[in-house]
Amino acid sequence: MKENVFYGKGMGPVKKDYPDIYEAIVGLNDAVYTGKALDYKTQKLIALAIAASNSDDRAVKKQISSVVETFDTSKDEIMDVLRIVLLTSGMPPFVKAVNLLYEVID
Amino acid sequence: MKENVFYGKGMGPVKKDYPDIYEAIVGLNDAVYTGKALDYKTQKLIALAIAASNSDDRAVKKQISSVVETFDTSKDEIMDVLRIVLLTSGMPPFVKAVNLLYEVID
Amino acid sequence: MKENVFYGKGMGPVKKDYPDIYEAIVGLNDAVYTGKALDYKTQKLIALAIAASNSDDRAVKKQISSVVETFDTSKDEIMDVLRIVLLTSGMPPFVKAVNLLYEVID
Amino acid sequence: MKENVFYGKGMGPVKKDYPDIYEAIVGLNDAVYTGKALDYKTQKLIALAIAASNSDDRAVKKQISSVVETFDTSKDEIMDVLRIVLLTSGMPPFVKAVNLLYEVID
Amino acid sequence: MKENVFYGKGMGPVKKDYPDIYEAIVGLNDAVYTGKALDYKTQKLIALAIAASNSDDRAVKKQISSVVETFDTSKDEIMDVLRIVLLTSGMPPFVKAVNLLYEVID
Amino acid sequence: MKENVFYGKGMGPVKKDYPDIYEAIVGLNDAVYTGKALDYKTQKLIALAIAASNSDDRAVKKQISSVVETFDTSKDEIMDVLRIVLLTSGMPPFVKAVNLLYEVID
Numbered sequence: 001m002k003e004n005v006f007y008g009k010g011m012g013p014v015k016k017d018y019p020d021i022y023e024a025i026v027g028l029n030d031a032v033y034t035g036k037a038l039d040y041k042t043q044k045l046i047a048l049a050i051a052a053s054n055s056d057d058r059a060v061k062k063q064i065s066s067v068v069e070t071f072d073t074s075k076d077e078i079m080d081v082l083r084i085v086l087l088t089s090g091m092p093p094f095v096k097a098v099n100l101l102y103e104v105i106d
Numbered sequence: 107m108k109e110n111v112f113y114g115k116g117m118g119p120v121k122k123d124y125p126d127i128y129e130a131i132v133g134l135n136d137a138v139y140t141g142k143a144l145d146y147k148t149q150k151l152i153a154l155a156i157a158a159s160n161s162d163d164r165a166v167k168k169q170i171s172s173v174v175e176t177f178d179t180s181k182d183e184i185m186d187v188l189r190i191v192l193l194t195s196g197m198p199p200f201v202k203a204v205n206l207l208y209e210v211i212d
Numbered sequence: 213m214k215e216n217v218f219y220g221k222g223m224g225p226v227k228k229d230y231p232d233i234y235e236a237i238v239g240l241n242d243a244v245y246t247g248k249a250l251d252y253k254t255q256k257l258i259a260l261a262i263a264a265s266n267s268d269d270r271a272v273k274k275q276i277s278s279v280v281e282t283f284d285t286s287k288d289e290i291m292d293v294l295r296i297v298l299l300t301s302g303m304p305p306f307v308k309a310v311n312l313l314y315e316v317i318d
Numbered sequence: 319m320k321e322n323v324f325y326g327k328g329m330g331p332v333k334k335d336y337p338d339i340y341e342a343i344v345g346l347n348d349a350v351y352t353g354k355a356l357d358y359k360t361q362k363l364i365a366l367a368i369a370a371s372n373s374d375d376r377a378v379k380k381q382i383s384s385v386v387e388t389f390d391t392s393k394d395e396i397m398d399v400l401r402i403v404l405l406t407s408g409m410p411p412f413v414k415a416v417n418l419l420y421e422v423i424d
Numbered sequence: 425m426k427e428n429v430f431y432g433k434g435m436g437p438v439k440k441d442y443p444d445i446y447e448a449i450v451g452l453n454d455a456v457y458t459g460k461a462l463d464y465k466t467q468k469l470i471a472l473a474i475a476a477s478n479s480d481d482r483a484v485k486k487q488i489s490s491v492v493e494t495f496d497t498s499k500d501e502i503m504d505v506l507r508i509v510l511l512t513s514g515m516p517p518f519v520k521a522v523n524l525l526y527e528v529i530d
Numbered sequence: 531m532k533e534n535v536f537y538g539k540g541m542g543p544v545k546k547d548y549p550d551i552y553e554a555i556v557g558l559n560d561a562v563y564t565g566k567a568l569d570y571k572t573q574k575l576i577a578l579a580i581a582a583s584n585s586d587d588r589a590v591k592k593q594i595s596s597v598v599e600t601f602d603t604s605k606d607e608i609m610d611v612l613r614i615v616l617l618t619s620g621m622p623p624f625v626k627a628v629n630l631l632y633e634v635i636d
Contacts, residue, residue, distance in 0.1 A: 024349035031342035032189040037182035076143035083138040090302040130561035137554035196514040236455035243448035244613040249606035261576045288567035295562040350507040355500035364473045394461035401456040408620040
């Protein structure tokens with residue numbers, strides 16, 4: 001299972017108490033992050049875009065950290081993702097994500 | 107102005123009746139689709155992902171058509187986008203987007 | 213009860229089959245559209261803004277029709293509402309609402 | 319796999335073209351609709367509530383049809399679901415779902 | 425008025441300063457939580473599902489606390505609600521709600 | 531550029547590092563807050579309504595502070611905005627915004 005960015009605090013107990021859910025999530029995750037036609041980094045940037053569009057601060061921060069650490073993604077690349085968020089989802093989600101980007105990067 | 111997928115029926119009248127809004131949108135659009143750090147195709151796939159996550163059928167259909175025509179994007183590439191939608195946004199937006207994908211492709 | 217734009221097809225049966233819900237909605241509605249501090253027209257434009265921000269085409273169309281018929285609201289006034297939608301919610305909900313505006317006005 | 323309400327048009331091609339995604343969805347679905355602590359009918363009503371809260375007309379209609387056919391759910395039970403939608407999500411999603419309820423029931 | 429989970433800090437001042445709004449909310453609330461066709465506990469679980477689907481952390485926490493205290497609802501029952509959230513709304517709202525569940529329960 | 535409520539922490543770095551985005555936002559902003567057909571205060575109340583409907587606490591607080599300071603807007607006027615939020619978007623976003631209103635006002 002490549003991707004573990006969503007597997008925060010809550011997933012430990014889920015694995016222990018609800019192994020059927022845990023297994024289903026692992027299976028889902030493996031089917032999602034295949035990196036076949038699109039590479040894994042692009043898929044991660046897409047996940048970041050969706051999180052930012054939804055103003056999901058927690059997920060945005062995790063995805064930015066993850067994509068910077070794993071792929072040495074540049075600030076400019078992430079800003080190119082957030083430009084789309086500005087156009088499609090408006091100023092408030094864009095500004096929040098930009099703040100988180102500078103918080104993580106600096 | 108590279109991108110014109112959003113410039114549907116409504117934008118003609120806006121250009122004529124509200125040139126200040128039209129100019130601002132053109133300026134915004136030009137600042138969004140720069141294709142600098144990420145290429146233009148990746149940015150379009152990100153726009154598609156956000157539209158699908160929001161269950162915005164009209165935008166999904168337009169983005170799929172546009173990305174297929176402009177970049178000869180494969181069904182597998184688009185499905186790799188929609189895999190992320192399934193994980194982050196659930197079954198209903200995924201199923202809707204998949205239906206639209208097959209509608210456009212076939 | 214001043215406002216009846218939401219009382220479409222579904223509300224007839226509700227009034228008949230579920231009078232307790234109907235009464236609660238009437239009470240809510242009366243407490244909402246008071247036209248005290250803000251006038252009724254401004255409140256209606258706010259309802260339109262929220263509907264447009266949510267890409268709720270059905271509600272947008274109803275609110276535009278209602279506000280045009282009841283207050284002789286101009287296209288420019290409605291466009292001033294939609295400008296805020298563009299800034300706060302992005303292009304897709306803006307374009308949809310603009311299309312509906314021209315559909316209703318023309 | 320008990321639940322198949324989401325497996326509409328799009329799932330046939332997915333099963334054929336993307337068996338890995340299809341398997342993951344089946345696994346997820348099986349882990350979701352367990353009917354262990356809560357019975358299956360209650361879980362279906364919860365799915366209906368979420369669909370109605372999101373103004374997802376297509377899913378609302380499917381869920382109402384499914385829950386009526388499978389469990390002989392009454393109009394009053396479904397309306398008790400929609401009452402919560404009214405309180406938590408406002409009039410527009412409530413009215414849309416009520417219209418669909420009467421459409422399916424009658 | 426059975427349900428008072430939403431009547432937090434803000435409702436005291438509203439009752440005092442805006443009695444018309446307060447009365448309308450009480451009326452709405454009474455019409456919503458009838459516990460007629462569905463029992464009150466099921467209605468509360470539905471409210472929890474909608475809050476979780478919307479990633480509304482504050483409401484999720486309140487609803488979990490309330491449903492555990494009032495009905496001695498088990499962790500398994502709440503997890504059966506959250507399973508539907510996972511399927512219909514994706515990983516991020518599911519993980520957030522699971523974290524809150526363990527926070528409240530433990 | 532009249533409106534600067536969105537230009538928080540993140541906009542300084544954007545101006546410096548991404549002047550093209552900054553210019554586009556300024557252009558967009560100028561085209562949005564024209565105060566032509568509707569006055570500027572009404573447009574700000576509409577922005578507040580959208581932020582409250584989206585449960586965007588940060589934007590709600592900023593918009594309330596801004597509209598109170600700039601236009602000496604009364605608590606009753608803001609509550610007339612939030613009444614619409616209650617009707618169209620339900621109790622949770624209404625209660626959150628009311629709490630923020632009393633926090634700012636008092």
